[in-house]
Amino acid sequence: MQRGSTPSGVRLKPSRPSRLAISAGSEAVTERWSMSRAEIFMPAHIGLPPPRSSAMLRGLNHWRNGFMSKMTLYGIWLSGPTYKVGLALSLMGQPFAYKHVDLRAGAHKQPDYLAINRFGQVPALVDGDLKLCQSGSILLYLADKFGKMGGKTPEEKARVREWLFWEFDRLASNIYRPRAIKRGFMKADDNVHQMYVNQATDALKVLETALAKSDFLVGSEVTIADVAVYGDVAYAEEGAIDLTPYPSVKAWMARVEELPGFKKYEDVLPKQDAA
Ligand SMILES: N[C@@H](CCC(=O)N[C@@H](CS)C(=O)NCC(=O)O)C(=O)O
Incomplete structure (x- = not known):
């Protein structure tokens, strides 16, 4: 890149100094450049000028490791x-x-x-x-x-935790185990399968009652409580658990599936190492 121009091609003039600052967590990477018209705050996504000092390089690495690394x-x-x-x-x-x-x-x-x-x-x-x-x-x-997705108020955050503890206690195993039995990952006879299904049924009734009253489990937007519970019920039918008696659960699943970024388990998790 030509010195004096930003990655987006904006020309910078060295004669009239102004401040271009990029916040990098606790360290601030500050570069003094000038612009012919106005002072700009360079958004991170358009890139950074090449570092010209070791302090700047450290700041950029800190910023990249803290915010950019996967x-x-x-x-x-x-x-x-x-x-x-x-x-x-x-x-x-x-x-x-x-x-x-x-x-x-x-x-x-x-x-x-x-x-x-x-x-x-x-x-x-x-x-x-x-x-x-x-x-x-x-x-x-x-x-x-x-x-994001953690609840907005102390009460919502507490409700999110309540759903998380409940779902692993009452829902997850009672759906995952019948699924494991039906998929052949776990050996058990029909009585054992039925015992899990009965327990899942009790939990699904609780879920149905809650979701008949609101679009998401906590507050008016999706939270990690919905993610955790969705990550259980998504496997119900593979475990021969019929969701037909739970229309509010099914309608909520459809709402979750419409969210931007939603993916089914086969699509979100690669089948081998992936960068
Ligand atoms: N409570 C754990 C459960 C994790 C779990 O059960 N993982 C299973 C795979 S779905 C596993 O690693 N099983 C092997 C084992 O427990 O030895 C969590 O939510 O992360």
Whole structure:
């Protein structure tokens, strides 16, 4: 790029100094340039002038590592909890790298993976030096980090947590296990399958009552509570759990599926490593 011009081609004149400042977290990368007409604040997305000092380079690296580098999701595309994290990232508009963890080969119990997730399960999310696990906890982390989908008020945030704790207690296993039985991942007879279906039915009735009254689980907009619960009910039919008796649940699923960034589990999670 020609010196004195921005990546968008705006000519800068060295004669009349003005300030061009790019905030980089705690450090500020400040460049003194001038413009022929007005002072501009360069938006991050149009690029940056080449760094001309080591301090500036450090600032740019800090900014890039903190805000631009992708998080890495570890998981397997058939995993519901992994889907929840991938779906939340997609709805938040956050690109992510993906590492396939081969559960059948026992990769989740190997020392290198246990160093990422001490519980030996998927998903895990690596964000810089942070290694995070437990899908519900990761959803809360993402909502906090990006200031999105976590509820707007202290009460909404508390309600979001209530749904997260409830769904893993009452809904997730009672849908994931019958699905695992029907898909052949888990061996169990019909009575065991039916026991899970009965428990899922109780939970789905609770969900139906809540969703008959509002479009989303908390407040008037989608939150990570919807993502977590959607990441359970999306697998119901694979577990031979009929959702026909729950019209409000089905209507809410359709609302979630219309959100920008929504993807089905087969589409949001790559089937192998992906950058
Ligand atoms: N509570 C965990 C559950 C994770 C989980 O059950 N993951 C399954 C795959 S869907 C797994 O890693 N299973 C292997 C194992 O537990 O050994 C979460 O939400 O992240």
